[in-house]
């Protein structure tokens with residue numbers, strides 16, 4: 001079995017063993033249902049045929065002679081039906097319980113992965129991989145219930161019921177079915193990797209669709225519908241090609257196994273025809289032999305489709321299995337303590353960091369040193385791509401550095417829990433994305449116990465109250481997926497209100513006011529000034545007027561600090577910052 005399929009089974013087993021009682025009930029009820037229904041009935045019928053053919057029974061003796069047989073038949077059917085209902089119960093209950101656990105497992109795996117992991121993947125693909133991973137479990141369990149367990153049961157019951165009566169026949173039958181199973185398995189192994197390829201192509205298609213839909217505004221405004229359609233069509237054609245290849249192999253396997261089934265029935269026909277003459281087999285036993293062999297052949301026919309379902313399920317689950325196997329790029333050290341921020345001094349010491357994407361390395365920092373005393377407000381400026389956002393993300397440990405260390409109040413952040421670190425830093429990102437929840441919930445995200453008055457006050461300070469109150473449902477307005485129902489500036493003000501309410505000792509604003517018009521920015525800026533007072537603050541900005549009044553400005557270029565000091569000093573130095581400043585203020589004057 002390929003290693004991905006083995007890993008999938010490993011994850012499925014982790015959750016199944018939590019519900020082992022249900023799983024055991026499912027296995028036993030399936031086996032016994034088959035035993036009673038498929039093998040018990042013909043067995044009793046065989047006994048009746050033997051009794052009928054042994055000696056004539058008078059009409060008034062029918063119930064006396066056959067009463068025990070009829071009672072046995074009723075008992076077999078009552079037991080069979082009871083097992084069938086238990087099987088239904090165990091199957092449904094197991095699927096419901098395991099779906100819950102698999103969803104939780106997938107959610108935890110995705111939410112605990114680093115931002116580097118997420119930025120290298122399509123959100124749509126991860127969502128589709130999660131649902132396929134959950135559905136694949138049901139497919140596997142259902143294939144186990146039909147046909148794999150009944151086939152296993154058949155082998156056992158035929159050996160028990162027919163073995164003592166016609167041992168030669170049972171040996172030949174089992175040998176033929178062993179050949180059948182081997183051929184099916186060899187073909188199954190051949191097809192497994194075709195299924196994984198097909199699932200990969202399907203995931204890629206979902207990713208393309210998700211990417212195009214997410215960026216629909218860009219697609220439309222640039223009139224690139226045809227191009228996107230071509231990309232989608234290419235991925236779609238790949239799906240068709242992979243599916244066709246898989247279908248051809250499955251068809252070939254079907255033809256081979258059907259051929260073996262015909263051979264089995266022919267051999268059995270010959271054996272049954274001569275059974276009485278060669279071995280003195282009774283008519284009742286002949287009935288059992290025929291019925292059992294026919295039933296087994298039918299069941300083995302389903303093995304083919306069962307293996308197909310197995311293949312498909314393993315293929316569907318492979319994407320999420322690989323995600324679950326992926327090492328967590330940013331993990332808490334075992335027994336890591338919580339970070340305790342008393343003052344908020346931050347030290348970047350000899351930071352070395354590269355992004356890695358599909359083997360391509362982008363070096364961003366190479367031995368960066370930066371000390372930010374407690375309570376200082378610094379502006380981080382520099383050309384696009386200089387590493388400003390990356391530096392703030394490293395502080396938040398959204399990715400781990402490869403060299404050096406980041407200290408907050410003398411504590412190495414890589415040795416503390418990530419949650420405790422992030423709960424002490426209020427972060428307003430470049431692109432403020434909101435949850436598809438009410439505005440009140442969005443503002444209170446960093447402080448879920450906030451009262452409505454506190455939420456309103458934060459919104460007022462972020463200059464957001466006025467527009468929120470104008471919305472038909474005010475603070476209860478649901479913002480639309482990612483906040484699409486609001487303007488960029490409105491989303492930013494909500495994100496700022498969220499940071500204000502979170503009331504953290506460290507504040508990171510990454511272009512937090514870039515989408516605001518100068519009037520709103522002025523008002524929010526005043527609120528931010530107040531918010532920053534006494535807190536260590538890092539403000540990333542392209543618009544230098546946003547940072548000019550801060551305690552200190554750090555200019556980054558190519559991942560290095562090239563200038564460092566208060567606005568007035570940097571202007572005096574007449575370097576990179578002064579150059580940028582004169583360009584921006586000149587532009588404004590014009």
Ligand SMILES: Nc1ncnc2c1ncn2[C@@H]1O[C@H](COP(=O)(O)OP(=O)(O)OP(=O)(O)O)[C@@H](O)[C@H]1O
Pocket residue numbers: 116119355356357362364382383384385386387388389390391
């Ligand atoms: N997820 C990523 N994978 C690979 N490279 C990345 C990733 N994110 C950023 N980079 C690269 O790292 C470098 C620094 O990017 P960063 O976003 O930190 O710059 P920035 O100074 O904040 O730029 P801007 O002012 O445009 O926001 C850039 O060369 C960028 O291409």
